[in-house]
Amino acid sequence: MRIVTLDEAVATLKSGDRLYVHGGSATPHVLIDGMVVLRDDLRGVEVVHMHTNGPAPYVAPEMEGRFRHNALFIGPNVRRAIEEGRADYTPVFLSEIPSLFAPGGPLPLDVAFIQVTPPDEHGRCSLGVSVDCALAAASHAKTVVAQVNRQMPRTSGHSLSLDDIDLAIEIDEPLPESEHEAPGPEATAIGGHVAGLIEDGATLQMGIGAIPAAVLNALTGHRDLGVHTEMFTEALLPLLRSGVVNGARKTINAGKTVSAFVVGNRELYGYLDRNERIALRPVDYTNNVDVIAAHDRMVAINSALSVDLTGQVVADSIGPRFYSGIGGQVDFIRGAARSRGGLPIIALPSTAKGGTLSRICPDLISGSGVVTTRGDVHWVVTEFGARNLFGKTIRERASMLIEIAHPAFREGLHESAGKLGYLGRRAN
Structure with missing residues (x-):
């Protein structure tokens, strides 16, 4: 894992790439914002993920031609783009999403944007609050770019080695919080x-x-x-x-x-x-x-x-x-x-x-x-x-x-x- 600037991290993306974005409360918003703001040269990047928490600027109408989202599960932040035909939806059982990214699968990944904890004493990073299909994405993408967040909780049951991550930026920011409807x-x-x-x-x-x-x-x-x-x-x-x-x-x-x-x-x-x-x-x-x-x-x-x-x-x-x-x-x-x-x-x-x-x-x-x-x-x-x-x-x-x-x-x-x-x- 090599620590780089945000400019260097998003520079790994190329036009026509397929990009996986870590989902849920692990959505790497610093990397996403950097991609949208700093890479106005990109064209035809496919952004693949399950639901993400927070803004999804790559589905804004003015992003058409630069980015096209492919939803594996439709969240509120991308629903309108899918309804208007500016984004796509791939129906799939949750259990089968990792196989989409595996060798020979229909959605090979060029780049994965993930969010992880700092490495522990053994040099292992945790995917924190969202392992789901992020572990498969990090295992199979050609290039893995991590947002290393000091405030990401370290969870057990999985881990990534430093060798699994190519580039990383360091941040210290709270995770997005979700408000859930109280039972009536x-x-x-x-x-x-x-x-x-x-x-x-x-x-x-x-x-x-x-x-x-x-x-x-x-x-x-x-x-x-x-x-x-x-x-x-x-x-x-x-x-x-x-x-x-x-x-x-x-x-x-x-x-x-x-x-x-x-x-x-x-x-x-x-x-x-x-x-x-x-x-x-x-x-x-x-x-x-x-x-x-x-x-x-x-x-x-x-x-x-x-x-x-x-x-x-x-x-x-x-x-x-x-x-x-x-x-x-x-x-x-x-x-x-x-x-x-x-x-x-x-x-x-x-x-x-x-x-x-x-x-x-x-x-x-x-x-x-x-x-x-x-x-x-x-x-x-x-x-x-x-x-x-x-x-x-x-x-x-x-x-x-x-x-x-x-x-x-x-x-x-x-x-x-x-x-x-x-x-x-x-x-x-």
């Missing part, structure tokens, strides 16, 4: 229903948002829970500190909370620093279906935009408009389904748009993409209850889903289900 009445009700399904000793996967936070809030009376997930936020901290989450009964990685990345606040980052009970691993491990399934009582809690009456789950698009990404939902739904005593759960509010639209719908909006198929779906939970669709007929599924739809829409859903023939003889 609907999310709290959903959290209670989900928590009621979870046994002591279970291992959890959860995402980000009000519903996962509500589930965690409802688990304070449980015992010996574990965590094997792709990500978590500061909503997990009370359970970690109280010992409710201790990993004591985990089938593998006992005593460890395992994740691929973490987003949250300064309190969470401080908790992670040099905490050997937390292990951050790459997504081809955390999201590997076989690894997930090896956990007994694996509980996968994932969200959705809508579910139709046959059990098809829409999670990455609103009609033809791409909204987020496939992410790790299918990895964990399938892994939990194969786990001994596992619970694959889709949790969603019953309505959208201020209660004017039912998320439980007779059929999908034209152009909607199915992330979790009707063959993969098991538990569906709204604020009105939980139903297990696995092994149920279409007729049974339609009836069960109508039972947990918002009461204002149940009559209309029943009528539509009859016309579609889902409740027996097709209505005229």
Whole structure:
């Protein structure tokens, strides 16, 4: 690793290169800003990443022709550029992203911009709060440029040697913090229903948002829970500190909370620093279906935009408009389904748009993409209850889903289900 100036660091980029940018709270904003400001000569650079926290100046309209973003998961900061056709979206399971960068993969990397800790006494750097696909990017990119940050928490479960990094700049800046939605009445009700399904000793996967936070809030009376997930936020901290989450009964990685990345606040980052009970691993491990399934009582809690009456789950698009990404939902739904005593759960509010639209719908909006198929779906939970669709007929599924739809829409859903023939003889 050679310490250089910002000018020297971004000078490694060439027109036509494919650049990986470290994501989440590890987004290397100094390198990004340097690239945009100092390299106005660049043309046709493809910028590849999952979601990033903070500004994404390379997707601004005036950057067209200089940079084009390729999203492996669509975050709010790039959504408009994708909607307007100024950026691209590659649908992919989270577990398979590292294979995109590997030799012979479809997205070989010329340069990787990453953010790491200073080297320890053994000359090893940590990727801190975001290992996910950054480890693969750093392993396979032709040139690795690191933003070495004294304020990046050192996390266990992975490391890079100084030989893995070609160029580096040194900074001392706090990581971006994320504000997460507090659970309201609907999310709290959903959290209670989900928590009621979870046994002591279970291992959890959860995402980000009000519903996962509500589930965690409802688990304070449980015992010996574990965590094997792709990500978590500061909503997990009370359970970690109280010992409710201790990993004591985990089938593998006992005593460890395992994740691929973490987003949250300064309190969470401080908790992670040099905490050997937390292990951050790459997504081809955390999201590997076989690894997930090896956990007994694996509980996968994932969200959705809508579910139709046959059990098809829409999670990455609103009609033809791409909204987020496939992410790790299918990895964990399938892994939990194969786990001994596992619970694959889709949790969603019953309505959208201020209660004017039912998320439980007779059929999908034209152009909607199915992330979790009707063959993969098991538990569906709204604020009105939980139903297990696995092994149920279409007729049974339609009836069960109508039972947990918002009461204002149940009559209309029943009528539509009859016309579609889902409740027996097709209505005229």
